[in-house]
Amino acid sequence: MPPRDSVRVRTETRMAADGKVHGGGSGGPASRRPGGPVRAVTAFARTIWRHLTSMRTALILLFLLALASLPGALLPQWDLNTSKTAQYIADHPTLGPLLDRLGFFGVFASPWYSAIYLLLFISLVGCLTPRTFEFIGQWRAKPVSTPRNLARLPHHATVTVDEPPDAAAERIRRALRHKGFGGWRVAVRPERDGVVTVSAERGYLREVGNLVFHFSVLGLLIAVAVGSLFGFAGSVIVTSGGGFCSATPIAYDNFRPGRLVDGTDMAPFCVTVNGFHADYNDDGMAKSFLADVQIQSGAALGSDRWQRTELQVNNPLRIAGQRLYLLGHGYSPTFTVRYPDGQVRDYDAPFQPQDSMFTSQGVIKITDPPGYTGSAVRQHQLAIVGIFAPSGVLNGGVLTSGFPDLLAPAVAVEVYRGDLGMEGGRSQSVFAIDTDQVSLGLLKSQGRANLTPGESMTLSDGTVITFTGAKPWVSLQTSYDPAQGWALVFAILLVAGLLTSLTIKRRRVWYRIRPAASGAGSPGSEPGARPAGGDRTLSPGSADAVRTGAGSVVEIGGLARTDQAGYGAEFSALVAIAGSQDAQAADGRAAGASSADPAEAVAVTMPDGGPDKAKGE
Amino acid sequence: MSVAIQENLSQLSDLAVEGAMAGYLVALVCHAVESATRRAPREPATAAGTLTAAAASSGAAGGVGVLTRPAYGPGAPVAGGSRRVPMGERFGRAAVAVTLVGFACHVLALVARGFAAHRPPWGNMYEFTLMITGAAVAAWLVVLWRTRARAMGVYVMMPITVLVFLAGTVLYTQAAPLLPVLNSYWLVIHVAAVSLTSGVLMLSGVASAVYLVRDRRERRVAAGLIDPDETPTRLPSLDKLDRIAYRSAIAAFPFYTFAIIAGALWAEVSWGSYWSWDPKETVALVTWIIYAGYLHARATAGWRGRPAAWISVVGLASIIFNLFFVNMVISGLHSYAGLN
Numbered sequence: 001m002p003p004r005d006s007v008r009v010r011t012e013t014r015m016a017a018d019g020k021v022h023g024g025g026s027g028g029p030a031s032r033r034p035g036g037p038v039r040a041v042t043a044f045a046r047t048i049w050r051h052l053t054s055m056r057t058a059l060i061l062l063f064l065l066a067l068a069s070l071p072g073a074l075l076p077q078w079d080l081n082t083s084k085t086a087q088y089i090a091d092h093p094t095l096g097p098l099l100d101r102l103g104f105f106g107v108f109a110s111p112w113y114s115a116i117y118l119l120l121f122i123s124l125v126g127c128l129t130p131r132t133f134e135f136i137g138q139w140r141a142k143p144v145s146t147p148r149n150l151a152r153l154p155h156h157a158t159v160t161v162d163e164p165p166d167a168a169a170e171r172i173r174r175a176l177r178h179k180g181f182g183g184w185r186v187a188v189r190p191e192r193d194g195v196v197t198v199s200a201e202r203g204y205l206r207e208v209g210n211l212v213f214h215f216s217v218l219g220l221l222i223a224v225a226v227g228s229l230f231g232f233a234g235s236v237i238v239t240s241g242g243g244f245c246s247a248t249p250i251a252y253d254n255f256r257p258g259r260l261v262d263g264t265d266m267a268p269f270c271v272t273v274n275g276f277h278a279d280y281n282d283d284g285m286a287k288s289f290l291a292d293v294q295i296q297s298g299a300a301l302g303s304d305r306w307q308r309t310e311l312q313v314n315n316p317l318r319i320a321g322q323r324l325y326l327l328g329h330g331y332s333p334t335f336t337v338r339y340p341d342g343q344v345r346d347y348d349a350p351f352q353p354q355d356s357m358f359t360s361q362g363v364i365k366i367t368d369p370p371g372y373t374g375s376a377v378r379q380h381q382l383a384i385v386g387i388f389a390p391s392g393v394l395n396g397g398v399l400t401s402g403f404p405d406l407l408a409p410a411v412a413v414e415v416y417r418g419d420l421g422m423e424g425g426r427s428q429s430v431f432a433i434d435t436d437q438v439s440l441g442l443l444k445s446q447g448r449a450n451l452t453p454g455e456s457m458t459l460s461d462g463t464v465i466t467f468t469g470a471k472p473w474v475s476l477q478t479s480y481d482p483a484q485g486w487a488l489v490f491a492i493l494l495v496a497g498l499l500t501s502l503t504i505k506r507r508r509v510w511y512r513i514r515p516a517a518s519g520a521g522s523p524g525s526e527p528g529a530r531p532a533g534g535d536r537t538l539s540p541g542s543a544d545a546v547r548t549g550a551g552s553v554v555e556i557g558g559l560a561r562t563d564q565a566g567y568g569a570e571f572s573a574l575v576a577i578a579g580s581q582d583a584q585a586a587d588g589r590a591a592g593a594s595s596a597d598p599a600e601a602v603a604v605t606m607p608d609g610g611p612d613k614a615k616g617e
Numbered sequence: 618m619s620v621a622i623q624e625n626l627s628q629l630s631d632l633a634v635e636g637a638m639a640g641y642l643v644a645l646v647c648h649a650v651e652s653a654t655r656r657a658p659r660e661p662a663t664a665a666g667t668l669t670a671a672a673a674s675s676g677a678a679g680g681v682g683v684l685t686r687p688a689y690g691p692g693a694p695v696a697g698g699s700r701r702v703p704m705g706e707r708f709g710r711a712a713v714a715v716t717l718v719g720f721a722c723h724v725l726a727l728v729a730r731g732f733a734a735h736r737p738p739w740g741n742m743y744e745f746t747l748m749i750t751g752a753a754v755a756a757w758l759v760v761l762w763r764t765r766a767r768a769m770g771v772y773v774m775m776p777i778t779v780l781v782f783l784a785g786t787v788l789y790t791q792a793a794p795l796l797p798v799l800n801s802y803w804l805v806i807h808v809a810a811v812s813l814t815s816g817v818l819m820l821s822g823v824a825s826a827v828y829l830v831r832d833r834r835e836r837r838v839a840a841g842l843i844d845p846d847e848t849p850t851r852l853p854s855l856d857k858l859d860r861i862a863y864r865s866a867i868a869a870f871p872f873y874t875f876a877i878i879a880g881a882l883w884a885e886v887s888w889g890s891y892w893s894w895d896p897k898e899t900v901a902l903v904t905w906i907i908y909a910g911y912l913h914a915r916a917t918a919g920w921r922g923r924p925a926a927w928i929s930v931v932g933l934a935s936i937i938f939n940l941f942f943v944n945m946v947i948s949g950l951h952s953y954a955g956l957n
Contacts, residue, residue: 055917059910066906073899073943080894108894224892233889286796314801314887325889477889484891491878498871 053126072107142187146197146510150557162551165513169196175577198511209500216494226483239473243272267320269297276472328475340462357401386413418443506561626733627792633726640719647712648770654705734792746784752816768851803883810876814869821865822933825926828858900939907932
């Protein structure tokens, strides 16, 4: 953005939807002011504030926010996909680490994103505060007095009526106030020489909607921030028959705390997964998933009282202020291992689905084989690595699954013995062994086999590994966000405010009613008797007094304060009220009124701007 | 409940899409012919032509006001009493008629698809693209009905035709039931709202693009590079284009906002958090911010006119980017496109 001069800045438009220009400051440029350094500092601060709260700055910040969000969509993010992010950095050895240091893989938690977010927040506050006060002032004030020259307004018309100004003004006032005509606020003011004006304005709710919208944006920003500071999410894989207790972050495979969450303050609950059911179409496409669970929370914790329920996709359980989700599922193949010393043990571990038919990959790590002690344990750890298929099909010796349901389970495994490298402090994937241990020769292959349930393979030392079948596992997630309800409230208000501010039209209309040519010649009749500048209600007596002097000329001017089109038709209706004598006829007072159809008397003049060209936009 | 796909309905839907595609293509060609023949009817049209140009170049709304409307239109050469409708005019009318036929086919395609698969017809990217383009055509028909902006038809029908064509070829997927994760009433609300509002916003963006085209022309006229009498334009006036863009944007924006919020509500029950910074969510937010910026810019001195139109065009780009690039290149939680 090119810098503008200071005059330009001071007349910068504030965030006014109606495009009204607010003078931003009162004095001249700061440098010319007399006074000490304090004064200079405050002047400088005021200039900064003025810049920050100007519409231009707000717009630039808004677009910066949009621009800054884009890397969050285009680059892999640590929060969303750790392995993909690590892969990306590995693939881009020069750019990757640099981007990582600059926070491009964690955009929405990066300092620069927060900076834009905060500046926008301050800019909004700085803009909304004065506008709110200004609006309150407007709300209290009467509709502005009638401009001198109505003919210069975008909408303009002249009508003659057969009644004196006072009566016409009262009739127009009533018509405008009438329910169903749009809720106009009306002020009737007398002018000199028997002239009466009616000013009316409507559409105040537009500004209310506008303010509600912007304050809701603020509220939403706060709610999102609170959620990310105090919320958490934890995910865990549970094999059918197992369970977990959410009391500390350790209970989860993956725990993502908010900035101010240390995990000591979690509302505890326990879950046991009794079973999992999936229905599939003939082509293997899933129709429904359902986990059969039992849960325990609050006072029931530690007792044997469990609440049985079902957990479904798209339908989380809400427990102790937290939500429990069913996010995914898969299979854990089960094996029985008979060790050389005769001990028999059962093992299972979740395998990771690789395709829509649940061909899955994984490993069963046996870190504490029986019969060994001390350092010998680490030389005899076992790993059963391979592929599991719920409905196994062999294609050229390669095992894949032909259907996602557990119809004909099969595994293709390779067994390793040696040191799994679990004590090194490095975190390992639960779905793979550390291949470095293999290349270092610390972990050696003991053979491969394709097995169906009941089949086994025997290792050189006499260990027998039998494939016994598979159990389903489910991936569960616990989420907690204390500000979520507030976010919803603000979101609803935001839409409501937006709809209000975009549909309600702000309109102004003025009527100046003069006694008709003959009537204008009797200046002494009324004005002096009226309280100057106040609202008037007309007494029938005074109306009758003037009525003797024939009719009046009504000049009408309209201004659409928003650029919503369609004021043309509405203005015609506003002209029609001035010309309509029906109300009077009902009162039985306007004898000669029916002779002239007021609509015919209407001389509508529209300047070049056309009906929709509002001056103020 | 039977989830069998009704083959004959599904085939009817496919046929109707072809009908829509053909209709839009013919409409595009007719609009193009109309634009190309703008100079052809020399003698009788000169009066009408300069009249339009004068009304338009004044930049005032007078050109579109109720009062001046009769001066521009099919009856322009009335003075001569000639009954001959100029060729461009005939093609223009034909374009609108064919667009209507195409739109009827389009609606039929979606309805038949929905009945064939026993679900709302917006469950994969093919159907989603049909929804967006359908909404854009509907919005365009409303614009045609309310304003005389037919001359921008070639610009409107071009992206629509391309998108419908892409849908019918590259994105096409057989009618099928939904994935369990999509099987929610939120699908009806969120996806319908997103697709319909995206279509209307798309029209708004196109109107702004045409605004920029027209604006460039106006500036070249002002610079003396183009003689407006020599090469008159049928494009709507800047003021009218701006109004079409703005009004479609404000008609769609609150519902687009609602669509994002409905998506957040669905994510809250489906993904574990109401906002996950999923790529599609992020780009939807970016789009929202761009349109919020557009609405503000349009009410701000110094940003009206060309800058605002550029912002609107960027918003259009963002919608297209979100629809295609994010669905097809970036994988995220919104991976339901049915393309893998």
